[in-house]
Amino acid sequence: MGSEAAAVLAAALAAERLRVVAGLIRVTGDWELAEDCVQDAAERALERWPRDGVPDNPAAWLTTAAHRRALDVLRRRRVEAGKLREVQAMTEREPAAVSGSDDRLALLFTCCHPALPPAGRVALTLRTVSGLSTREVARAFLVSEATMSQRLLRTRNKIAHAGISFRVPPPHRWAERTAGVLAVVYLLFNEGYAATEGEGLRDDLAREALTLSRLVAELLPDHDEAHALRALLLLQDSRRAARTDAAGDLVPMEEQDRSRWDRQMVTDGLAALEAAWRSGNPAGPYRLQAEIAAVHATAATYADTDWARVVACYDALLDVAPTPVVALNRAVAVGFRDGPGAGLEALAVVASDDRLAAYPLVPAVRADLLRRAGRTSEAVPAYQEALAVAPTEAERRFLRRRLRELGVS
Structure with a gap:
C-alpha cells in the first residue's frame, strides 16, 4: 500500500x-x-x-x-x-x-513583473512554478547554489516590499511582461526535456511547460513568439517516446525509431509555427529554434535532414541571440553538414568562451566529433572527461555505452 x-x-x-x-x-x-x-x-x-x-x-x-x-x-x-x-x-x-488556469498565468506574470531583476524573474518562477530545487535552478543559470539562494531571497523580498500584486496584468501591460514569461516557459521545458540532475528526463515539467505555452498563446493570440515557443515545445516533445529505449537509456536522434514520434504533436507544432509566420514580423529566437525543430520533424530519415538549412537557422539565431550555447549547437550542425573535422574547428572557437568552461556538453560534443572522425585514441579520453562531469545518470549510461563501443570496458 x-x-x-x-x-x-x-x-x-x-x-x-x-x-x-x-x-x-x-x-x-x-x-x-x-x-x-x-x-x-x-x-x-x-x-x-x-x-x-x-x-x-x-x-x-x-x-x-x-x-x-x-x-x-x-x-x-x-x-x-x-x-x-x-x-x-x-x-x-x-x-x-x-481558478486553475488564471492562477497559473497570474503566477507567471507576477514572477515576470518588470520591477524584478530579469534573472530573478526566471529563477523565482522555475523554483515556484515547477518546484525545481535551488540546485537545479542554479544549474540552469550556471551559477552556484549559494548564489541562487540569495537571488531567490532578494526577489521574494522585492515582491513583498514593492507591493507587487498577484494577478494577470491588463492587456496594455502584457508586452512588458511577455519576454520574461516566454523565457520561463522555455527554461521549464528544457529542464523537463533534459534535466540538469537526476535521471535525465522529467515528463511532469515538460507537460507543465506545454500547458503553460498553450495558455500563454491563448492569452496572446497575436504574439508571434508565443506561438513560436508553442511550436518549438511541441516539435521537440514529439520525439519523447523515441528518446529512450526499453531500458530507459538515451537514444541519439540518428538512432531513433521515427515511427514512435508523435505525429499529432508534429502536426500541431507545424500549425503553431505557421501561426507565428502569419505575423509578418522578423523571426525571433523561438521561431528560429522552432524552424530548426521543424527541419528534424519533417525529415523522413536522419540522412534526409537538411543540415544546410539547420546551420542557416543557427546563423540567424546567433544574430538575435548570440549565446555560447547557440554557438555550440551550431558547431554540432556544422559537423553534420561539412563533416566532423569542420565541426571540431567550429567547436575549438566556441570552447574558448569562458562562459562554457564548466558546461558539461562541451566535452561530450568534442568526444562525439572525434569518434565520428575516426580519431579513437582522442575520443576515449574526451568521453571519459564528459563522463566525469555528466549531470544525470541517463547521460552517464550513454557515455559508458560509447566507451564500450570504442573498446573501453
Whole structure:
C-alpha cells in the first residue's frame, strides 16, 4: 500500500502542484508559506494514505490539506492585523473555487513583473512554478547554489516590499511582461526535456511547460513568439517516446525509431509555427529554434535532414541571440553538414568562451566529433572527461555505452 500511495501522490503532485501553489499565493500573498504548505500536505499524505487508504480525489485532498495548513499558520500569526483579514478571506472561500488556469498565468506574470531583476524573474518562477530545487535552478543559470539562494531571497523580498500584486496584468501591460514569461516557459521545458540532475528526463515539467505555452498563446493570440515557443515545445516533445529505449537509456536522434514520434504533436507544432509566420514580423529566437525543430520533424530519415538549412537557422539565431550555447549547437550542425573535422574547428572557437568552461556538453560534443572522425585514441579520453562531469545518470549510461563501443570496458 505504501508504494501505491507514493505513486498516486507523485502523479497528483505532477498534475496539480502548480495549481495549488498558485492558488495559495493568490489568497495568502506569501510565497514561502504556499510552497511550505504544499510540501506539508504531501508529507501528511505519505503518512495517512498508506494507513487510511488513497482518497477518491487525491488532488482535492492535497488542495484541502494545504489550504488548512495555511489557515493554521496564519491563525498563529493573528498578532498581525493584516493576516487576520487573510484568514477571514480564506475562511470564506472554498479551495475548489480557486481558478486553475488564471492562477497559473497570474503566477507567471507576477514572477515576470518588470520591477524584478530579469534573472530573478526566471529563477523565482522555475523554483515556484515547477518546484525545481535551488540546485537545479542554479544549474540552469550556471551559477552556484549559494548564489541562487540569495537571488531567490532578494526577489521574494522585492515582491513583498514593492507591493507587487498577484494577478494577470491588463492587456496594455502584457508586452512588458511577455519576454520574461516566454523565457520561463522555455527554461521549464528544457529542464523537463533534459534535466540538469537526476535521471535525465522529467515528463511532469515538460507537460507543465506545454500547458503553460498553450495558455500563454491563448492569452496572446497575436504574439508571434508565443506561438513560436508553442511550436518549438511541441516539435521537440514529439520525439519523447523515441528518446529512450526499453531500458530507459538515451537514444541519439540518428538512432531513433521515427515511427514512435508523435505525429499529432508534429502536426500541431507545424500549425503553431505557421501561426507565428502569419505575423509578418522578423523571426525571433523561438521561431528560429522552432524552424530548426521543424527541419528534424519533417525529415523522413536522419540522412534526409537538411543540415544546410539547420546551420542557416543557427546563423540567424546567433544574430538575435548570440549565446555560447547557440554557438555550440551550431558547431554540432556544422559537423553534420561539412563533416566532423569542420565541426571540431567550429567547436575549438566556441570552447574558448569562458562562459562554457564548466558546461558539461562541451566535452561530450568534442568526444562525439572525434569518434565520428575516426580519431579513437582522442575520443576515449574526451568521453571519459564528459563522463566525469555528466549531470544525470541517463547521460552517464550513454557515455559508458560509447566507451564500450570504442573498446573501453
